[in-house]
Amino acid sequence: MTESAVADATIASIAKPAIKPARPHFSSGPCAKPPGWDASKLAVEVLGRSHRSKLGKARLQYAIDLMRELQETFGTAIVLITHDMGVVAENADRVVVMYAGRKVEEAPADVLFNAPGHPYTVGLLGSIPHLDQAARSGARRTRLNEIKGMVPSLFNLPAGCSFAPRCGLATERCRVEAPPLEEHRPGHFIACWHAA
Numbered sequence: 484m485t486e487s488a489v490a491d492a493t494i495a496s497i498a499k500p501a502i503k504p505a506r507p508h509f510s511s512g513p514c515a516k517p518p519g520w521d522a523s524k525l526a527v528e529v530l531g532r533s534h535r536s537k538l539g540k541a542r543l544q545y546a547i548d549l550m551r552e553l554q555e556t557f558g559t560a561i562v563l564i565t566h567d568m569g570v571v572a573e574n575a576d577r578v579v580v581m582y583a584g585r586k587v588e589e590a591p592a593d594v595l596f597n598a599p600g601h602p603y604t605v606g607l608l609g610s611i612p613h614l615d616q617a618a619r620s621g622a623r624r625t626r627l628n629e630i631k632g633m634v635p636s637l638f639n640l641p642a643g644c645s646f647a648p649r650c651g652l653a654t655e656r657c658r659v660e661a662p663p664l665e666e667h668r669p670g671h672f673i674a675c676w677h678a679a
């Protein structure tokens with residue numbers, strides 16, 4: 484059996500019974516199931532394609548609703564791996580930010596979005612559009628921040644902090660010693676020599 488067939492069979496056996504007693508948000512309104520999409524097929528699609536950002540907004544929302552349904556039915560946690568900070572903001576209770584294969588920040592979602600501590604997290608949040616800010620400033624188009632440089636190869640990581648070649652706050656210490664992940668406030672962990 485191929486990998487996708489195993490995933491298909493597994494998800495079909497879990498997802499179909501879980502969503503049979505359809506909740507209102509599956510049958511009407513903005514979260515309605517997109518036409519022609521079977522739950523198990525969609526879940527397989529999410530697993531296989533979401534990293535390539537090929538899901539439309541309606542399908543992505545449906546997939547998230549499906550995951551919530553499964554979470555409530557089975558009383559489980561969900562680990563969502565994504566670069567889409569909007570999806571994270573709307574759905575996560577706790578966020579872990581990874582950089583070059585390493586955890587660089589972990590915090591409750593509201594803390595992380597309101598007071599990010601690691602320069603990489605700050606850069607990530609600065610690179611997403613904020614419609615409310617644009618509306619307040621009256622700007623029709625606002626320039627987003629970008630994190631300069633590229634993520635290093637995991638086979639050739641720089642010495643010290645892996646983010647140092649791209650970090651505007653990097654000092655000599657950063658280029659020599661890798662910072663440990665430390666708890667700066669209760670439940671808020673940051674791996675950075677210069678985190679406040």
Ligand code: SF4
Pocket residue numbers: 601602603644645646647648650651652653654657662674675676677678
């Ligand atoms: S340890 Fe230094 S290089 Fe790494 S994120 Fe913090 S300030 Fe930047």
